[in-house]
Amino acid sequence: MKNILILLLLSNFVITNLSAQKIAPSKKQTKDIHSLIEDYSKARENKDTVLLSYILTEDIDQLVSSGKWRKGKEESMKGMLQSSVNNPGTRTLIIENIRLLNPQNAIVDARYEIQNPEGVTRKMWSTFIVIAIEGEWKISAIRNMLPAGQQ
Numbered sequence: 001m002k003n004i005l006i007l008l009l010l011s012n013f014v015i016t017n018l019s020a021q022k023i024a025p026s027k028k029q030t031k032d033i034h035s036l037i038e039d040y041s042k043a044r045e046n047k048d049t050v051l052l053s054y055i056l057t058e059d060i061d062q063l064v065s066s067g068k069w070r071k072g073k074e075e076s077m078k079g080m081l082q083s084s085v086n087n088p089g090t091r092t093l094i095i096e097n098i099r100l101l102n103p104q105n106a107i108v109d110a111r112y113e114i115q116n117p118e119g120v121t122r123k124m125w126s127t128f129i130v131i132a133i134e135g136e137w138k139i140s141a142i143r144n145m146l147p148a149g150q151q
Contacts, residue, residue: 013128023100033098036137044084052077057140065124065146089116106131
């Protein structure tokens with residue numbers, strides 16, 4: 001009987017500690033991640049390849065709203081810069097949510113709007129996977145989504 005009770009208590013302890021726990025980002029993590037996404041937006045707007053190269057991981061991949069995959073830093077940067085030329089306008093990223101998976105990895109959801117020179121705004125969503133490498137947040141993946149029914 002004693003063994004059964006110990007087994008039940010141990011099982012209960014293990015099960016309760018296996019459930020997913022929400023990790024809230026600290027103020028510093030939140031500030032740093034916001035700065036990273038702002039730097040990404042500035043780098044795109046200014047076609048700043050030095051900043052862009054600094055904030056992206058070597059193995060970054062990007063899925064753009066057209067469904068095209070860009071794999072690796074070189075292809076992603078080339079595509080980003082070409083996209084900025086093909087789709088001119090003011091890009092705005094507004095972070096809606098930061099979800100830490102652990103202290104070094106986070107998912108960042110943002111509204112992504114591009115207002116073209118004629119004043120028409122294209123409204124999308126972007127999700128960034130960001131990772132902390134030696135204390136610096138970097139972008140490891142980007143997923144751009146165009147809501148259904150929009151062109």
